[in-house]
Amino acid sequence: MLMCRDLAVIASDYIDGELTGRQNLSVKMHLMMCKACRTFIGNLRASTELMQAHSSGHPNEDLLRRIDQQVAEALRTRKSRSGDQE
Amino acid sequence: MPVRDGSEQDLIMLLKAQDDQAFHEAVSTYTPGMLAVARFYLDPSTAEEVVQDCWVTVVDAIGKFEGRSGLKTWLHRIVANRCKNKLRSGKREVATDFSESLEPELAERFNATGRWDVPPRLQFHESADTLMENGALSDCLDKHLSALPETQRSALILYEAHQHKSEDVCNILDVSASNLRVLLHRARQKIFLMVETFQETGEC
Ligand SMILES: [Zn+2]
Numbered sequence: 001m002l003m004c005r006d007l008a009v010i011a012s013d014y015i016d017g018e019l020t021g022r023q024n025l026s027v028k029m030h031l032m033m034c035k036a037c038r039t040f041i042g043n044l045r046a047s048t049e050l051m052q053a054h055s056s057g058h059p060n061e062d063l064l065r066r067i068d069q070q071v072a073e074a075l076r077t078r079k080s081r082s083g084d085q086e
Numbered sequence: 087m088p089v090r091d092g093s094e095q096d097l098i099m100l101l102k103a104q105d106d107q108a109f110h111e112a113v114s115t116y117t118p119g120m121l122a123v124a125r126f127y128l129d130p131s132t133a134e135e136v137v138q139d140c141w142v143t144v145v146d147a148i149g150k151f152e153g154r155s156g157l158k159t160w161l162h163r164i165v166a167n168r169c170k171n172k173l174r175s176g177k178r179e180v181a182t183d184f185s186e187s188l189e190p191e192l193a194e195r196f197n198a199t200g201r202w203d204v205p206p207r208l209q210f211h212e213s214a215d216t217l218m219e220n221g222a223l224s225d226c227l228d229k230h231l232s233a234l235p236e237t238q239r240s241a242l243i244l245y246e247a248h249q250h251k252s253e254d255v256c257n258i259l260d261v262s263a264s265n266l267r268v269l270l271h272r273a274r275q276k277i278f279l280m281v282e283t284f285q286e287t288g289e290c
Contacts, residue, residue, distance in 0.1 A: 003200030009187050012271035036205035046210040047277040050227065051246040063134050064114055067141050071109045074145040079104060
């Protein structure tokens with residue numbers, strides 16, 4: 001039988017729909033009987049959604065500005081090069 | 087030329103036409119994800135350097151982009167390849183133990199029979215959007231994200247925040263599908279533990 005710990009191990013796979021039909025069923029059965037695991041799955045799912053809502057990666061403005069400048073310069077070089085060929 | 091409402095196809099067209107504004111738009115849209123990929127391989131400052139170099143490369147390479155993959159995936163692959171080349175001479179650190187799918191801090195909350203010893207204490211009742219309006223929680227999340235091992239952070243950012251498909255993430259980060267599952271699960275448990283502590287104590 002699936003124990004709480006086993007369920008915790010495959011919780012993300014359950015949330016993402018990566019389990020086989022049989023595994024999925026045994027998780028569902030366990031969840032019907034176990035309030036603690038229902039709370040756990042609910043909270044893990046909320047944490048996942050929190051991550052999705054969080055704008056992450058956040059490079060600093062300074063880096064973006066530096067890249068913008070370099071790209072602008074590369075574009076200018078490229079345009080003047082193709083201008084020379086014509 | 088404004089590209090605000092343009093689809094990816096329009097953006098690509100403008101990039102191929104060497105449009106300055108389109109590049110500006112693309113840089114701010116795609117740099118976060120590219121940086122996440124680079125950080126999987128490299129220390130933060132080298133990662134920034136590589137992403138900068140990649141953008142300069144993209145100015146020339148975009149003409150050869152055929153659109154078989156999405157623009158984002160294409161950019162992330164350029165970054166990953168460049169990082170791998172850079173690493174060929176250096177070393178690579180792998181932090182996650184792929185054989186263990188539970189965080190130690192969570193694992194010790196079960197008793198010997200596999201039942202909860204210390205069950206989750208309360209439900210995260212608020213929606214993600216409401217939770218994010220809490221500035222302190224948002225800061226706390228930032229802090230914990232930056233403390234994650236690079237591997238877990240990149241997987242989490244690419245999969246959750248940038249909504250890449252698993253096979254793309256595996257491709258970009260060069261990890262197996264089953265190892266990606268471990269990376270994601272470990273990272274999510276850390277976020278779960280963080281939010282739990284935050285809701286109970288109000289502290290990060
Ligand atoms: Zn249970």
